[in-house]
Amino acid sequence: MLASHPIEIGHIVVPARRAPGQAGSGDLAERMRSASIRKLESKEHVFCEGDPRIHVFQVEEGVIAIYKTLSDGRRRIIDFAYPGDLIGLGAGKEHILSAQATCRGKVRCHSAASLEALAESDAGLAIKLYRSVCQELEATRDLLVAVGQRGAVERLASFLLALRRKDAKDPDTVRLAMRRSDIADLLGLTIETVSRTLSKLRAMRVIDVEQGGTTVTLRDIPRLTELSNA
Amino acid sequence: MLASHPIEIGHIVVPARRAPGQAGSGDLAERMRSASIRKLESKEHVFCEGDPRIHVFQVEEGVIAIYKTLSDGRRRIIDFAYPGDLIGLGAGKEHILSAQATCRGKVRCHSAASLEALAESDAGLAIKLYRSVCQELEATRDLLVAVGQRGAVERLASFLLALRRKDAKDPDTVRLAMRRSDIADLLGLTIETVSRTLSKLRAMRVIDVEQGGTTVTLRDIPRLTELSNA
DNA sequence: CGAATGATTGACCCCCTTCAAAAGCGGTGG
DNA sequence: CCACCGCTTTTGAAGGGGGTCAATCATTCG
Numbered sequence: 001m002l003a004s005h006p007i008e009i010g011h012i013v014v015p016a017r018r019a020p021g022q023a024g025s026g027d028l029a030e031r032m033r034s035a036s037i038r039k040l041e042s043k044e045h046v047f048c049e050g051d052p053r054i055h056v057f058q059v060e061e062g063v064i065a066i067y068k069t070l071s072d073g074r075r076r077i078i079d080f081a082y083p084g085d086l087i088g089l090g091a092g093k094e095h096i097l098s099a100q101a102t103c104r105g106k107v108r109c110h111s112a113a114s115l116e117a118l119a120e121s122d123a124g125l126a127i128k129l130y131r132s133v134c135q136e137l138e139a140t141r142d143l144l145v146a147v148g149q150r151g152a153v154e155r156l157a158s159f160l161l162a163l164r165r166k167d168a169k170d171p172d173t174v175r176l177a178m179r180r181s182d183i184a185d186l187l188g189l190t191i192e193t194v195s196r197t198l199s200k201l202r203a204m205r206v207i208d209v210e211q212g213g214t215t216v217t218l219r220d221i222p223r224l225t226e227l228s229n230a
Numbered sequence: 231m232l233a234s235h236p237i238e239i240g241h242i243v244v245p246a247r248r249a250p251g252q253a254g255s256g257d258l259a260e261r262m263r264s265a266s267i268r269k270l271e272s273k274e275h276v277f278c279e280g281d282p283r284i285h286v287f288q289v290e291e292g293v294i295a296i297y298k299t300l301s302d303g304r305r306r307i308i309d310f311a312y313p314g315d316l317i318g319l320g321a322g323k324e325h326i327l328s329a330q331a332t333c334r335g336k337v338r339c340h341s342a343a344s345l346e347a348l349a350e351s352d353a354g355l356a357i358k359l360y361r362s363v364c365q366e367l368e369a370t371r372d373l374l375v376a377v378g379q380r381g382a383v384e385r386l387a388s389f390l391l392a393l394r395r396k397d398a399k400d401p402d403t404v405r406l407a408m409r410r411s412d413i414a415d416l417l418g419l420t421i422e423t424v425s426r427t428l429s430k431l432r433a434m435r436v437i438d439v440e441q442g443g444t445t446v447t448l449r450d451i452p453r454l455t456e457l458s459n460a
Numbered sequence: 461c462g463a464a465t466g467a468t469t470g471a472c473c474c475c476c477t478t479c480a481a482a483a484g485c486g487g488t489g490g
Numbered sequence: 491c492c493a494c495c496g497c498t499t500t501t502g503a504a505g506g507g508g509g510t511c512a513a514t515c516a517t518t519c520g
Binding site: 443 | 507508509510516517518
Binding site: 068070071072074076078090091119120122123126127129130131133134136137140141143144145147148149150187188226229230 | 298300301302304306308320321349350352353356357359360361363364366367370371373374375377378379380417418456459460
């Protein structure tokens with residue numbers, strides 16, 4: 001039944017990761033443990049639009065960009081998948097989105113068919129999937145709000161705060177494990193504007209950029225939130 | 231359980247509407263029939279951010295704008311809900327989005343609690359909800375791609391084509407049952423740019439705008455698709 | 461019919477894009 | 491270990507598209 005519905009999820013989050021207390025009979029994370037691991041080089045594709053949808057992948061390490069290719073060849077990144085996130089879930093026989101590693105990483109591979117078969121028979125799993133997609137939807141909406149913003153500062157501020165929520169190790173530090181071009185394709189800007197805007201935010205003493213531009217320290221989060229206009 | 235998960239769906243589509251052959255034991259549309267009707271004036275709110283989430287509404291007539299309010303007071307429209315669409319679904323105790331009629335219309339009111347209780351016990355219903363949210367997610371992604379586009383022409387073209395898919399009576403005619411300001415807030419543009427761009431598309435012989443700007447005839451759909459860059 | 465709301469069009473300005481160049485970092489091989 | 495090479499980032503200057511402000515026109519509704 002799931003396979004008859006031509007909708008792709010792209011990536012969803014294992015519920016147990018965000019809400020650790022919820023382990024139960026239909027626990028996704030539990031079922032994913034035994035699958036095989038695939039290593040990824042930077043810029044390597046996990047899958048592409050049109051590929052047969054054989055596996056569901058769970059990010060183990062690194063960051064995966066989920067994107068659509070436009071008719072003029074440009075890339076529109078929909079989301080970045082972080083460790084714990086599931087990508088490649090869906091219902092069609094083919095992928096309608098592409099997934100590409102922004103840096104080196106690993107994904108755990110799982111059979112798409114068997115996961116979907118499980119979802120059919122297990123109501124608890126179905127509800128977990130439902131919630132996961134809700135979460136994904138919520139994230140996409142937030143991104144939509146950010147991208148709809150006029151200024152580049154607003155978009156970058158929103159982006160940094162969103163990363164902070166995801167990445168969540170040091171609350172004041174964000175690792176940009178992707179290129180400027182990835183950020184640009186996510187936010188609907190150019191690399192130059194991304195770079196310039198980060199410099200501007202640094203000049204405003206709101207952030208600090210270190211170590212080849214990959215590590216950002218959030219100096220003034222209240223101000224950053226203000227700038228994001230969320 | 232559903233109520234403990236702080237995610238709002240905003241609006242989802244009754245599965246039976248898009249896939250008519252799928253009627254079954256847990257049919258949403260079936261359960262919605264007996265609910266009460268509420269009439270809406272143009273610009274009237276169905277619910278607002280922060281309101282207690284008591285009802286789930288199904289649009290009967292008209293168009294409802296689903297939006298977020300930014301800190302500076304601006305509106306970011308997430309989606310337009312059309313007849314058949316469900317709005318107000320979610321899991322938090324309060325709405326995190328607002329819903330406002332763009333024109334006169336009617337909504338059918340249904341108890342949120344009872345629908346969610348049903349979803350808990352009925353696996354078939356849970357899967358239907360899951361698929362509905364997938365559909366919603368898909369639509370939001372398409373909008374994200376459109377809004378991420380650089381030019382106003384691309385955004386308007388995408389918007390018109392999306393409306394055509396939704397509205398779907400005459401395949402060459404689209405009714406804009408909303409103000410220019412609503413379109414602007416959806417696409418991240420200004421009213422002036424929306425107006426100018428529609429005029430430009432008219433000058434290009436791609437569309438025709440009639441009757442006070444509410445009815446748009448799609449003269450050259452291949453061209454429009456090209457312009458949308460989808 | 462008249463007031464109010466919304467749509468259209470014009471002029472000007474700012475921000476982002478585009479084009480271009482230089483500098484930094486990482487990786488590879490000698 | 492260092493030098494070299496490619497990729498990425500940063501920064502600069504110029505141009506264009508959309509925002510802003512403002513006026514006119516159309517439509518709707520009381």
